[in-house]
Amino acid sequence: MAKILVTGASGFIGSFITEAAVEKGLETFAGIRSTSSKRYLIDNRINFIELDFSDKQKLREVLSLFKKDNGNFDYIVHCAGVTKCISKNDFIEVNYQQTKDFVDVLIELEMVPKQFLYISTLSVFGPIHEKSYQPIAEDDIKKPNTAYGLSKLKSERYLESLVDFPFVIFRPTGVYGPRESDYFLMVKSIKGHIDFSVGYKRQDLTFVYVKDLVEAIFLAIEKKVVRRAYSVTDGEVYSSRAFSDLIQKELGIPFVLHIKSPLIILKVISLCAEFISGILGKSSTLNSDKYKIMKQRNWRCDITPTIEELGYEPKYKLEKGVEEAVDWYKKEKWI
Numbered sequence: 260m261a262k263i264l265v266t267g268a269s270g271f272i273g274s275f276i277t278e279a280a281v282e283k284g285l286e287t288f289a290g291i292r293s294t295s296s297k298r299y300l301i302d303n304r305i306n307f308i309e310l311d312f313s314d315k316q317k318l319r320e321v322l323s324l325f326k327k328d329n330g331n332f333d334y335i336v337h338c339a340g341v342t343k344c345i346s347k348n349d350f351i352e353v354n355y356q357q358t359k360d361f362v363d364v365l366i367e368l369e370m371v372p373k374q375f376l377y378i379s380t381l382s383v384f385g386p387i388h389e390k391s392y393q394p395i396a397e398d399d400i401k402k403p404n405t406a407y408g409l410s411k412l413k414s415e416r417y418l419e420s421l422v423d424f425p426f427v428i429f430r431p432t433g434v435y436g437p438r439e440s441d442y443f444l445m446v447k448s449i450k451g452h453i454d455f456s457v458g459y460k461r462q463d464l465t466f467v468y469v470k471d472l473v474e475a476i477f478l479a480i481e482k483k484v485v486r487r488a489y490s491v492t493d494g495e496v497y498s499s500r501a502f503s504d505l506i507q508k509e510l511g512i513p514f515v516l517h518i519k520s521p522l523i524i525l526k527v528i529s530l531c532a533e534f535i536s537g538i539l540g541k542s543s544t545l546n547s548d549k550y551k552i553m554k555q556r557n558w559r560c561d562i563t564p565t566i567e568e569l570g571y572e573p574k575y576k577l578e579k580g581v582e583e584a585v586d587w588y589k590k591e592k593w594i
Contacts, residue, residue: 264332264372266290266310266361267339271438272378272469274299276336279473281305288332290339299438312339312357319364326370334480336376337361340411342441343542343549347406354410359417362424374485376427376476379415381465381490382408383430386555392463394561397488405548415488427479428488429472432558436469436580437587446506446585450594454503454517457525457553462499465492465558468575468583478569489565493573493580496559505578509585510594526550 263280267273268289280287281304289300290310297307308325311317340354358377365371384395385402403409418426435442448455475491500517507515529550536542565571575583588594 260284260286261333262286262288262329262331263334263336264288264290264308265336265338266312267337268300269295269297270338271436271440272434272472273336273338274438275436275469275473276338276476277305278302279477280336283477285334310339312353312361315360315364318361319368322364322370323368326368331370332372334374334376335365335372336378336476338378340378342407343546344406345537345540345542347548350406350410351413354407355413355417358414362418362421366421366424371424374425374427374480374483375418376429376479377414377418379411379428379430379488380408381430381432381558381560382552383412383415384408386551386557388557388559389555392461392557392559394559395490395557396561397490397564405551407548419486425485427484427486429476429479429491430488431467431472431491432465432560434467434469434472436584437591439469439584442502442584443588443593445503446510446588446594449503449506449512449515450510452512452515454500454507454515455520456499456503456517457520458522458556459519460556462556463559464497464499464501465495465560466497466502466577466580467492467573468580471571471573471575474574475565475569475571478571482569484568487564487568489569489571490560490562491565491571492560492562493576494562494566495576497577501577502581505581506585509582522554525553 263285265273265277268277269291277287277289281302288306288308290308293309344350382405383401383403384399385404387395387399401412403412415428472491529547533546
């Protein structure tokens with residue numbers, strides 16, 4: 260039975276990848292921290308391995324012992340990382356340096372898998388084609404304007420620099436679905452009859468339901484592709500109000516007050532929130548990185564290579580995905 264390791268397995272995307280791996284009959288290892296929650300990792304077929312990416316020596320020892328007892332992983336999906344931090348330097352440390360250390364240890368121990376599938380982000384491109392609104396394409400120049408996007412791009416470039424290293428990079432747009440907490444804030448806001456948006460210029464948005472992203476990952480394993488990067492969306496483009504309107508529909512809210520803020524106000528609020536989070540030592544959902552992401556007007560994306568090379572067929576358009584996600588939030592009493 261082929262062995263797969265999913266790092267960041269306790270997280271939103273990682274937990275869905277882990278579940279899918281088990282269902283597909285793979286010997287599944289969930290890479291977690293000692294403090295990680297196993298709330299969504301309840302299948303008794305899941306094997307656990309504690310990985311501390313902040314300690315390279317300890318990581319080497321754990322993987323060396325694993326190899327001695329179990330052999331190598333056939334596939335590794337590296338989902339571990341951070342999307343918000345107290346300090347911007349933490350993005351580089353966690354998303355880039357720890358990824359580099361992990362890969363270096365795999366090479367040193369001769370544990371390079373058949374495929375190393377890395378979860379990156381569409382944000383590696385930064386704001387692009389903001390006037391023409393043409394889709395972001397894989398050969399476009401990457402100029403990330405966020406610490407998060409830069410950290411992911413550095414990781415991508417390191418993987419690409421390694422001769423014959425079997426990476427597969429995924430660059431999803433906004434990923435939503437059950438268990439996700441950032442888009443859930445919008446659900447809470449709509450339930451409170453408030454829809455907050457920013458900027459007056461046209462904004463084209465794209466999304467991908469978490470289960471479609473997971474399916475793309477396993478299609479890449481099935482097709483045995485290596486040294487490729489794929490953007491992932493549901494194939495559609497949405498207006499800035501599409502998501503909130505669908506949430507309102509699913510919640511059965513009769514009226515919502517739509518508040519559109521000038522970008523300068525959001526910028527001030529974001530910087531203040533970031534300053535306060537630094538004092539309190541806690542990361543904030545609203546920060547300068549988030550401001551730049553919300554400011555970006557064009558999230559159109561060309562997924563033709565993903566469709567043609569992997570046979571990717573997204574099953575969840577936004578309406579179906581929002582319906583399923585909101586239903587989950589209700590059942591789990593998040594709302």
